[in-house]
Amino acid sequence: MAYFLLRQAWRSGALLLQRYVLPRPIEDVLTIVAACIATGVSAQGMWRFSGDVLGLDGPLRLLLFAFIEVAIVTSAVRARRNMRENYSAGIDGIAVWALTCLTAVLSSLDAHSLAEAIFRLAAPLVAAWLWERGMAIERHRIRGTGRIKWRLTPERMLVRLGLAEVSDRTASEVDAHRRLTRVALAAKKARNLREQGAPDRKIRAALSRLDKAMDQAVEHTGLAVDSGRQEALLAQIAALYNTEALVDADPRVPWGPHADHQPVPARPELPPALVELVAEEDDNMVLLDSNPQIVDIAERARLMREARSYWNRQIAKGIVPRTVDIAAEIGISPATARDWRSVWKLEPQAHALIEQLYREHGIIDTGTFPAIELQDEVPAAGR
Structure with a gap:
């Protein structure tokens, strides 16, 4: 009978070792062993407390002395399950520490000396600490997040006192x-x-x-x-x-749009089709008035200001005006509108819109895009 019992115990131990111990890291196994030892010390203290203080004896004492330790193990198992399902230990994690402190205090109350009281206080706390560290490792493994960063550390204190450097400078x-x-x-x-x-x-x-x-x-x-x-x-x-220049600084908030600010994308290298168009407009555009307008300097400046104001309004809307649009709006000859437009279209914001139209729709800026049939020709300004 002893032989069969030993053989069955050996087989059961080998099965437990192969199924639960070998797949785990060595630190997890040692944590479980140390926690079991500390829990045993706490249970032994509760055994004495239930007999000396509560007066329990016999089977009743055997059944009731370790109820807190059983509750601690139950809460620890539930907390681990919550961690795997909800990524948080929840209220069961708090219960582990609360019950641990309770059993530590009750065990130390029946101590016969100060050293024994300190020992019985420390044993359950050691078990809870080992459980907490195991949970932290599992939390990091499941959630992929690290532990908290303490604000008060020896390194921070030395840096604050000027005795240590943050960087790796010599x-x-x-x-x-x-x-x-x-x-x-x-x-x-x-x-x-x-x-x-x-x-x-x-x-x-x-x-x-x-x-x-x-x-x-x-x-x-x-x-x-x-x-x-x-x-x-x-x-x-x-x-x-x-x-003092910082007082007048106007930093833009990157996530907030501004009514008076239109983001202009970076200007990449021009496509080959646009390189030729930078220097000259479409030569095929028919102009009714090829002769330049003869106006005085003040009148020409006024017309240019009006044309420029119209150009800026259209660019702010994301539209690049055509030559005929400028001529019709201001009342100038298409030749003059083309000369002014050829200069304004090279500015960053207009140039970015032109390049965007080319990249997205393949439209080449010839001064008349988008390509539509003009029903009526623009008459020459009679100025």
């Missing part, structure tokens, strides 16, 4: 950067005092500090021969001198 690079910054700040201070009309004594003291900082920078950073550090110093001085 000590010489850090020292050079600080000396160049000292020079730039001293130059800004001296300039501000001079512009504010400060007394000569203060200006001389500021210039003396600037001269001293410059001497140290040249001596310790190689500023006289290092072009990279020369550019870095000039960049710092330029940034410090133009701080």
